[in-house]
Amino acid sequence: MQAPGSTTIPALDVNAPDFSITSPEVHAAREESWYATTPYGIAVLRYEQVSRLLKHPKLRQGSVSWPAHHGVTEGPFAEWFASWILNKEGDEHHRLRRLMNPAFSPKLIGGLVPRFQALATELIDNFEQPGQCEFVSEFAEPYAARVIAIMLGIPEEEWPIIARESVTIGLALGVTIREDLPEIEAALKNLYAYCDDLIADRRANPREDFVTALVNAAHGDDARLSDTELRDAMVLLIFGGFDTTRNQLGLAMQTFAQNPDQWALLAEQPELGRAAVEEVMRVNPTVRWVTREVLEDFEYEGVELKAGTTLHLYTESAGTDPRVFEGGFDIAAERKPHYGFGGGAHHCLGHFVARSDMSEALPLLARKMRDLQLLPGSEWLPDSGNTGPMRLPIAFTPGN
Amino acid sequence: MKVTVDMTLCEDHGQCAIAAPEVFRINDDGHLEYEGEPSDELEEYVEEAADVCPVQAILLGA
Numbered sequence: 314m315q316a317p318g319s320t321t322i323p324a325l326d327v328n329a330p331d332f333s334i335t336s337p338e339v340h341a342a343r344e345e346s347w348y349a350t351t352p353y354g355i356a357v358l359r360y361e362q363v364s365r366l367l368k369h370p371k372l373r374q375g376s377v378s379w380p381a382h383h384g385v386t387e388g389p390f391a392e393w394f395a396s397w398i399l400n401k402e403g404d405e406h407h408r409l410r411r412l413m414n415p416a417f418s419p420k421l422i423g424g425l426v427p428r429f430q431a432l433a434t435e436l437i438d439n440f441e442q443p444g445q446c447e448f449v450s451e452f453a454e455p456y457a458a459r460v461i462a463i464m465l466g467i468p469e470e471e472w473p474i475i476a477r478e479s480v481t482i483g484l485a486l487g488v489t490i491r492e493d494l495p496e497i498e499a500a501l502k503n504l505y506a507y508c509d510d511l512i513a514d515r516r517a518n519p520r521e522d523f524v525t526a527l528v529n530a531a532h533g534d535d536a537r538l539s540d541t542e543l544r545d546a547m548v549l550l551i552f553g554g555f556d557t558t559r560n561q562l563g564l565a566m567q568t569f570a571q572n573p574d575q576w577a578l579l580a581e582q583p584e585l586g587r588a589a590v591e592e593v594m595r596v597n598p599t600v601r602w603v604t605r606e607v608l609e610d611f612e613y614e615g616v617e618l619k620a621g622t623t624l625h626l627y628t629e630s631a632g633t634d635p636r637v638f639e640g641g642f643d644i645a646a647e648r649k650p651h652y653g654f655g656g657g658a659h660h661c662l663g664h665f666v667a668r669s670d671m672s673e674a675l676p677l678l679a680r681k682m683r684d685l686q687l688l689p690g691s692e693w694l695p696d697s698g699n700t701g702p703m704r705l706p707i708a709f710t711p712g713n
Numbered sequence: 714m715k716v717t718v719d720m721t722l723c724e725d726h727g728q729c730a731i732a733a734p735e736v737f738r739i740n741d742d743g744h745l746e747y748e749g750e751p752s753d754e755l756e757e758y759v760e761e762a763a764d765v766c767p768v769q770a771i772l773l774g775a
């Protein structure tokens with residue numbers, strides 16, 4: 314895989330225990346070439362190519378064979394995984410997307426903003442100690458889970474069920490998926506029962522809410538969502554919306570702790586909340602790579618891409634590409650869009666919710682937690698795939 | 714009805730082409746093409762397309 318006019322194509326050992334996808338090594342590779350080779354395929358490093366390849370018609374989303382690669386080919390988890398909208402392409406994907414999109418419309422989500430604000434305020438005001446918190450367990454996790462409870466219209470105090478079962482199902486994305494399968498499938502069963510009840514309730518008692526919008530979804534000639542499709546989709550929404558939001562909030566605190574003047578600015582100008590979310594997701598996205606798989610052989614920028622090859626599109630590397638972005642972290646700057654929510658047909662379905670809840674949370678956090686100081690004792694997911702802190706102790710000066 | 718897409722914002726994600734394929738389409742080069750004056754019967758779908766656009770680049774007029 315040699316690009317014309319270039320002598321070496323960098324190789325990244327993404328399996329090395331200390332590999333970091335945001336390292337100087339990766340950024341140096343980006344200066345040599347728009348892509349690097351990896352043991353799994355190729356890594357795409359520059360903004361322009363990430364943007365194009367995310368949407369390329371000769372590529373499909375790349376995670377569909379994950380369970381099969383790890384020996385899980387049948388049973389409840391394999392079936393649920395195959396049902397994901399993320400793992401569908403073409404007409405099947407488009408039908409699901411048309412039916413699910415209206416429930417996520419910015420108009421419906423806008424009505425939830427006061428609840429997001431009240432929730433953020435409540436969580437911050439209830440930190441156990443003044444001037445100190447463990448950000449993940451005291452804020453990011455309950456916030457992300459309770460936002461989903463608010464969306465689904467379930468009692469907010471039931472949020473630990475969402476958090477617990479999502480974390481268990483998340484084991485399926487690790488290499489020990491086979492060993493963890495019984496536990497994963499038990500969690501799945503619990504969430505199924507939960508969602509079945511919700512669906513039945515909204516069928517009987519429709520409301521002006523998200524689940525009713527999904528249950529009643531209709532679009533032209535598209536066949537309506539069956540009860541099985543509804544529950545499969547709802548469990549995916551719980552699973553796909555929880556840890557991403559939790560992790561992204563933790564990463565935002567990391568970035569702002571390194572940029573105290575920007576944190577102070579956000580406290581003074583809460584209307585910068587939206588821009589703050591975009592700027593954080595540009596330089597510190599939780600979804601570090603998005604995968605695509607080559608459907609048929611084709612040539613792209615002089616490189617022969619063979620059917621079955623996996624492409625990892627590096628979001629942070631694209632978001633900090635000096636060809637497109639000036640250096641630095643500046644929430645008041647005009648920037649091109651980042652790809653932290655992916656792009657193309659599979660562009661994040663929940664992005665209006667995620668953008669809205671995070672852009673309410675960050676300015677409130679900035680106002681009430683001045684002078685951030687990261688304390689020792691943080692714990693992190695590996696810096697690849699989906700990342701973020703699992704524990705993030707922070708000291709701060711209480712604001713009002 | 715009138716449809717205008719702000720091409721300085723458009724990122725060619727193609728969500729509009731999923732919501733209202735009669736009006737929006739991604740061509741073989743991966744770029745958006747659209748019908749600027751679709752029939753009023755398509756209004757519901759065009760509105761949906763405008764709603765779901767990730768970068769909110771679609772403007773609707775009477």
Ligand code: HEM
Pocket residue numbers: 374375398399400410549550551553554555557558561599600603604652653654655656658659660661662663664666667
């Ligand atoms: C900060 C929070 C979030 C981030 C960073 C995020 C990121 C992403 C990314 C990168 C993709 C594209 C994956 C790909 O193309 O391979 C995606 C897709 C998706 N996201 Fe999100 N997401 C977030 C929140 C949410 C929420 C709150 C929900 C739902 C409640 C959600 C539901 C989905 C779904 C259903 C898809 C698949 C869409 C499709 O295949 O058409 N996400 N997300």
